[in-house]
Amino acid sequence: MLPDSIDTTLTQLAAQQYFADRETATVLYLALRMQRPLFLEGEPGVGKTALAQAMAAMLGTRLLRLQCYEGLDAASALYEWDYPRQIMALRLAEARGERPGEQSLYRDEFLLKRPLLEALLPDPAAPGVPRVLLIDEIDRADEPFEAFLLEVLSEYQVSIPEIGVLRAERPPLIVITSNRTREVHDALKRRCLYQWMGYPDRQRELQIVAARAPEAAAALQRQAVDFIHRLRGIDLFKAPGIAEAIDWSRALAALGVTELDPQSVRDTLGVLLKYQDDLARADGPTIAELLAGPTPA
Numbered sequence: 162m163l164p165d166s167i168d169t170t171l172t173q174l175a176a177q178q179y180f181a182d183r184e185t186a187t188v189l190y191l192a193l194r195m196q197r198p199l200f201l202e203g204e205p206g207v208g209k210t211a212l213a214q215a216m217a218a219m220l221g222t223r224l225l226r227l228q229c230y231e232g233l234d235a236a237s238a239l240y241e242w243d244y245p246r247q248i249m250a251l252r253l254a255e256a257r258g259e260r261p262g263e264q265s266l267y268r269d270e271f272l273l274k275r276p277l278l279e280a281l282l283p284d285p286a287a288p289g290v291p292r293v294l295l296i297d298e299i300d301r302a303d304e305p306f307e308a309f310l311l312e313v314l315s316e317y318q319v320s321i322p323e324i325g326v327l328r329a330e331r332p333p334l335i336v337i338t339s340n341r342t343r344e345v346h347d348a349l350k351r352r353c354l355y356q357w358m359g360y361p362d363r364q365r366e367l368q369i370v371a372a373r374a375p376e377a378a379a380a381l382q383r384q385a386v387d388f389i390h391r392l393r394g395i396d397l398f399k400a401p402g403i404a405e406a407i408d409w410s411r412a413l414a415a416l417g418v419t420e421l422d423p424q425s426v427r428d429t430l431g432v433l434l435k436y437q438d439d440l441a442r443a444d445g446p447t448i449a450e451l452l453a454g455p456t457p458a
């Protein structure tokens with residue numbers, strides 16, 4: 162169901178175990194109301210992809226996902242014709258002594274719909290609800306793809322030469338994410354509502370860890386979140402995200418740890434930090450200092 166306020170957006174997301182801050186819930190609510198795409202940028206592992214997943218679950222529709230990569234082209238994003246099946250149909254028809262016209266070969270059943278096209282069509286399993294399309298990591302795609310995307314986004318329609326123009330009856334909710342490996346064009350951003358997603362405050366991260374790593378004892382969850390907050394304060398190449406906070410709490414619980422101590426932190430540091438330089442920086446006396454540090458805000 163479509164949320165009717167920012168508060169219901171927050172509650173409905175929480176029901177999917179996604180805990181958003183008010184700012185994010187506001188921009189999401191507006192994206193739904195104003196039928197505008199949502200552009201999310203932020204550090205890795207802060208819940209950009211998970212937000213789109215939670216949104217689709219909240220609306221009761223299957224998430225359509227387009228993972229971007231270098232060389233992604235319009236055909237793989239939009240549609241392709243199923244040539245092997247078309248040829249098979251042609252041969253079968255010929256075997257029956259028929260001569261099928263071109264039209265019978267360019268039918269819906271031979272159209273392989275890719276996420277971008279599917280997003281323009283209604284979800285048979287969820288009538289009356291907008292489709293949710295995640296265009297993940299747009300910064301990995303090439304610029305021509307971005308230009309093509311802009312075209313689709315401005316019209317919510319595509320033209321298939323053999324069929325005609327397909328126009329969305331209801332614009333899908335489109336979530337575009339970027340990890341900022343390059344800047345995305347202003348023209349694309351201008352069409353979207355923008356949200357920068359940073360690390361959550363202590364309270365919200367604790368809520369997330371409690372929901373996603375319930376096997377960890379409450380005191381351990383608290384200590385882990387506090388430690389991570391302090392760890393984010395030191396100069397690291399890649400600070401741990403929310404994903405790492407969850408993983409770490411689960412790892413500690415799996416090892417039977419009920420309270421953090423320098424040894425258990427050292428043994429599991431690889432769950433938090435994935436670069437040798439960062440590991441070296443955090444190890445040794447730093448662990449003890451971080452463990453003893455003041456409670457973060």
Ligand SMILES: Nc1ncnc2c1ncn2[C@@H]1O[C@H](COP(=O)(O)OP(=O)(O)OP(=O)(O)O)[C@@H](O)[C@H]1O
Pocket residue numbers: 178179180181203204205206207208209210211212340369373403404407
């Ligand atoms: N606000 C949140 N509430 C609940 N769980 C969250 C939240 N944010 C992140 N998570 C959890 O953290 C995991 C990682 O988040 P996600 O993969 O969405 O990050 P991301 O920003 O897309 O990262 P990347 O840039 O690496 O793709 C999710 O699987 C989810 O379990």
Ligand SMILES: [Mg+2]
Pocket residue numbers: 209210211297338
């Ligand atoms: Mg992601």
